[in-house]
Amino acid sequence: MKKTPKALATAADLDARRASINTETKDKIFMCAGGGCIASGAMAVKTALLAELKKHKLDKTVSIVETGCMGPCSGGPILLMGRDNVYYQHVAVADAGEIVEKHLLKGEIIERLTWKEGPKQKSVPVQSDIPFFKRQTKIVLRNCGIVDPNSLDDAIGRNGYQALSKLLTSMTPDAVIEEVKKSGLRGRGGAGFPTHIKWAAARQSPGAVKYVLCNADEGDPGAFMDRSVLEGDPHSVIEGMLIGGFAIGSSQGYVYVRAEYPLAVERLQRAIEMAREAGLLGQNILGSGYAFDLEIRKGSGAFVCGEETALMASIEGRRGEPRPRPPFPAQKGLWMKPTVLNNVETFANIPFIILNGGDAFASYGTAKSKGTKVFALAGAVNISGLVEVPVGTPLNDVVFDIAGGIKDGKSFKAAQIGGPSGGCIPAEYLNVHLDYESLNELGAIMGSGGLIVIDEDACMVDVARFFVDFVREESCGKCVPCREGTRRMLEILTRICNGQGEMADLERLSTLGTSIKSTSLCGLGQTAANPVLSTLRHFMDEYKAHILDKKCPAGKCTKLVTYDIDAEACVGCTACARRCPVACIAGVAKGIHVIDQKVCTRCGTCYDVCKFKAVRRNGKSK
Amino acid sequence: MVKTEKKCTCGGVAASDAENHARLAQVIQEYQNKPGALIPVLQIAQALFGYLPKDVLRTISEGLNEPYSRVFGVVTFYSFFSQVPRGKYVIRVCMGTACYVRGGQAVLTALEQELKISVGQTTPDRVFSLDVGRCFGACGLAPAVMVNDDVHQFVQPGQIKDILAQYRKPTA
Ligand SMILES: Cc1cc2nc3c(=O)[nH]c(=O)nc-3n(C[C@H](O)[C@H](O)[C@H](O)COP(=O)(O)O)c2cc1C
Ligand code: FES
Numbered sequence: 001m002k003k004t005p006k007a008l009a010t011a012a013d014l015d016a017r018r019a020s021i022n023t024e025t026k027d028k029i030f031m032c033a034g035g036g037c038i039a040s041g042a043m044a045v046k047t048a049l050l051a052e053l054k055k056h057k058l059d060k061t062v063s064i065v066e067t068g069c070m071g072p073c074s075g076g077p078i079l080l081m082g083r084d085n086v087y088y089q090h091v092a093v094a095d096a097g098e099i100v101e102k103h104l105l106k107g108e109i110i111e112r113l114t115w116k117e118g119p120k121q122k123s124v125p126v127q128s129d130i131p132f133f134k135r136q137t138k139i140v141l142r143n144c145g146i147v148d149p150n151s152l153d154d155a156i157g158r159n160g161y162q163a164l165s166k167l168l169t170s171m172t173p174d175a176v177i178e179e180v181k182k183s184g185l186r187g188r189g190g191a192g193f194p195t196h197i198k199w200a201a202a203r204q205s206p207g208a209v210k211y212v213l214c215n216a217d218e219g220d221p222g223a224f225m226d227r228s229v230l231e232g233d234p235h236s237v238i239e240g241m242l243i244g245g246f247a248i249g250s251s252q253g254y255v256y257v258r259a260e261y262p263l264a265v266e267r268l269q270r271a272i273e274m275a276r277e278a279g280l281l282g283q284n285i286l287g288s289g290y291a292f293d294l295e296i297r298k299g300s301g302a303f304v305c306g307e308e309t310a311l312m313a314s315i316e317g318r319r320g321e322p323r324p325r326p327p328f329p330a331q332k333g334l335w336m337k338p339t340v341l342n343n344v345e346t347f348a349n350i351p352f353i354i355l356n357g358g359d360a361f362a363s364y365g366t367a368k369s370k371g372t373k374v375f376a377l378a379g380a381v382n383i384s385g386l387v388e389v390p391v392g393t394p395l396n397d398v399v400f401d402i403a404g405g406i407k408d409g410k411s412f413k414a415a416q417i418g419g420p421s422g423g424c425i426p427a428e429y430l431n432v433h434l435d436y437e438s439l440n441e442l443g444a445i446m447g448s449g450g451l452i453v454i455d456e457d458a459c460m461v462d463v464a465r466f467f468v469d470f471v472r473e474e475s476c477g478k479c480v481p482c483r484e485g486t487r488r489m490l491e492i493l494t495r496i497c498n499g500q501g502e503m504a505d506l507e508r509l510s511t512l513g514t515s516i517k518s519t520s521l522c523g524l525g526q527t528a529a530n531p532v533l534s535t536l537r538h539f540m541d542e543y544k545a546h547i548l549d550k551k552c553p554a555g556k557c558t559k560l561v562t563y564d565i566d567a568e569a570c571v572g573c574t575a576c577a578r579r580c581p582v583a584c585i586a587g588v589a590k591g592i593h594v595i596d597q598k599v600c601t602r603c604g605t606c607y608d609v610c611k612f613k614a615v616r617r618n619g620k621s622k
Numbered sequence: 623m624v625k626t627e628k629k630c631t632c633g634g635v636a637a638s639d640a641e642n643h644a645r646l647a648q649v650i651q652e653y654q655n656k657p658g659a660l661i662p663v664l665q666i667a668q669a670l671f672g673y674l675p676k677d678v679l680r681t682i683s684e685g686l687n688e689p690y691s692r693v694f695g696v697v698t699f700y701s702f703f704s705q706v707p708r709g710k711y712v713i714r715v716c717m718g719t720a721c722y723v724r725g726g727q728a729v730l731t732a733l734e735q736e737l738k739i740s741v742g743q744t745t746p747d748r749v750f751s752l753d754v755g756r757c758f759g760a761c762g763l764a765p766a767v768m769v770n771d772d773v774h775q776f777v778q779p780g781q782i783k784d785i786l787a788q789y790r791k792p793t794a
Contacts, residue, residue: 022644035759036762039773040763073763074763221720224759227759260758297658298661298665299700300700301700301703314661317696319695321699372635378761384764419719581736603735605778608779620668
């Protein structure tokens with residue numbers, strides 16, 4: 001048992017503590033314990049590894065470090081061997097014995113579990129040689145996948161709280177804001193508002209009580225960057241908030257985390273407690289006289305609560321309805337006090353900026369957008385997961401060079417960026433630079449960083465309908481354009497998907513969309529039409545195919561799809577009949593099967609399960 | 623640990639109603655003077671009772687000195703709060719973008735047909751409730767379905783029967 005280290009009373013104590021931490025990694029196995037890998041069975045792998053270590057009497061020397069997200073979620077469970085940086089993926093419980101016997105004891109690499117690259121599937125064992133990792137630049141994720149989020153020492157060993165210590169001993173609040181200004185950091189929550197302007201405004205607002213809020217609502221479906229940062233490196237966010245509090249003159253912060261993220265809440269809570277015990281939160285931090293504390297507030301399943309004024313209403317215990325601005329939160333925010341609200345990723349950048357200087361941060365990115373951005377890659381890509389690249393990196397590099405291109409040899413149709421507020425980028429703009437301005441020009445937005453890759457199997461009208469349905473459901477109902485407008489847009493889109501659309505509907509969609517955009521109260525409504533307008537702009541032929549030809553080219557819109565069974569290909573395996581949820585397939589074993597079109601709900605199950613390509617969609621087999 | 627006989631069979635709720643009410647009273651006491659206490663107290667109450675019945679809402683309204691209408695307004699605003707009892711297993715089909723484009727809708731349709739309930743409903747035997755989720759952060763494993771805390775990944779409509787069977791199995 002380790003004895004509890006004593007509290008850190010001064011900056012010198014923190015230095016001493018850092019110096020005493022052993023950062024040697026050779027006897028460590030790093031295991032990704034991010035949400036994705038846990039879902040893939042990482043914990044069972046850990047148990048098996050521990051048993052094997054014990055069996056070989058290595059349990060005293062070799063330890064397993066549970067880290068946050070390492071990035072390539074689709075490869076989970078993942079291990080990184082500390083002794084030689086070898087990276088193993090898709091590790092199963094049954095592999096544990098071999099990993100200990102071969103890798104740890106004999107130093108042999110287990111090819112079967114290594115990373116495979118390119119069409120030839122060449123094995124690339126060492127993590128730093130793998131293109132997915134090599135091509136990234138990590139500032140926000142600097143500790144994710146390396147530290148144990150439940151260990152304060154791990155954080156301190158990687159310069160955690162060093163920026164705080166620096167500013168408490170040698171900087172004024174104005175100097176901190178100046179450094180953030182120099183960095184050019186813009187908010188990562190979606191709108192890209194310059195962080196230093198918010199901070200300076202809140203600093204100048206009169207009042208003894210001020211608040212720092214961290215937005216961890218991450219409502220954009222398909223985004224999991226903030227979750228991964230909180231789960232993998234909570235101390236960087238705490239430190240960022242401490243710095244924000246110092247800059248604006250606040251002593252209380254809140255982190256608003258969505259209800260769907262229990263693991264993030266658990267790890268952040270533990271990190272807050274550890275920081276408090278060590279004296280890094282609370283009164284007189286590091287002997288400087290600065291006082292700051294943090295509390296977590298959990299959301300309750302309302303997307304609109306990611307909007308700043310709604311979020312504050314929710315913390316106050318009310319319905320999360322936005323209110324008009326001004327007054328801006330920097331003047332009248334939480335409980336009518338001056339408040340700064342920033343996104344998780346924004347805060348995670350702050351310690352780096354203070355420690356290395358704004359210029360170091362500004363050396364990444366483009367003229368107008370500095371630093372890096374974390375993207376959550378998902379959808380039809382080979383490697384889905386977290387990726388951090390300098391702002392302005394071409395979409396093409398992210399999708400093809402880093403994420404390994406499109407799954408199953410299909411073709412790229414679009415990238416959806418920015419979630420329900422964003423838009424779809426078609427293949428002809430694959431070279432677009434991922435920065436705020438270039439994306440806006442194409443009718444998309446940088447957003448929070450969700451990047452969903454869409455292949456030829458998806459119907460773009462259906463994707464637009466999906467987002468409108470999302471915002472319709474999540475609209476808080478306070479203002480008419482958003483509440484009613486999204487409903488009307490959904491009706492029109494549903495009509496088109498059902499084959500009952502008319503050409504005039506396209507005009508209606510674009511007028512309605514434009515007016516919802518310009519008249520809604522908050523960002524939810526103001527951006528609700530973006531997925532529709534951007535698909536109208538880039539995928540007009542798909543809309544026309546639904547309306548004029550009554551066809552869904554992707555075969556997604558069920559009303560425009562039929563399934564039938566090719567009598568020549570059917571071998572009578574009965575798989576489809578057994579799986580059909582409405583039992584509308586007739587046929588006996590080894591006999592030809594037939595779908596009853598009157599009962600068929602077009603769910604596509606038969607098409608999925610048929611191993612003989614006998615089930616046809618719109619007359620075409622798989 | 624001593625196990626007591628319990629009459630209540632409402633799926634998985636461990637403590638008796640009286641114990642829960644006693645605990646709720648404590649929680650209200652703890653939170654009474656905290657600003658913005660209503661939502662945290664409702665969250666704890668829902669975890670205790672499994673849902674938020676009227677008497678619980680009334681207790682909270684009185685305990686925190688908030689008008690009942692305001693408590694009710696908050697409960698109906700947030701989708702996480704439920705005023706009806708839920709099944710032993712809450713199935714949540716992810717309808718986040720990644721899951722949607724990877725076939726989440728087909729999974730949901732198959733579940734609705736198989737369970738003969740629609741989203742928001744509970745089977746008459748109170749074994750399953752069906753809900754949609756908006757992204758569990760398992761987007762790399764899409765489409766994802768959560769059954770209570772288990773995440774099932776890369777789910778195909780054809781697997782639904784097998785997945786449900788795992789939970790339907792009578793436990794000895
Ligand atoms: C409907 C809506 C939802 C939002 N959801 C989020 C969210 O989940 N996370 C987030 O950081 N910002 C979200 N925002 C943006 C916030 O209002 C706010 O601009 C941001 O948190 C500020 O932080 P930043 O300056 O660091 O970006 C949302 C905005 C709107 C209009
Ligand atoms: S979209 Fe389904 S888990 Fe994220």
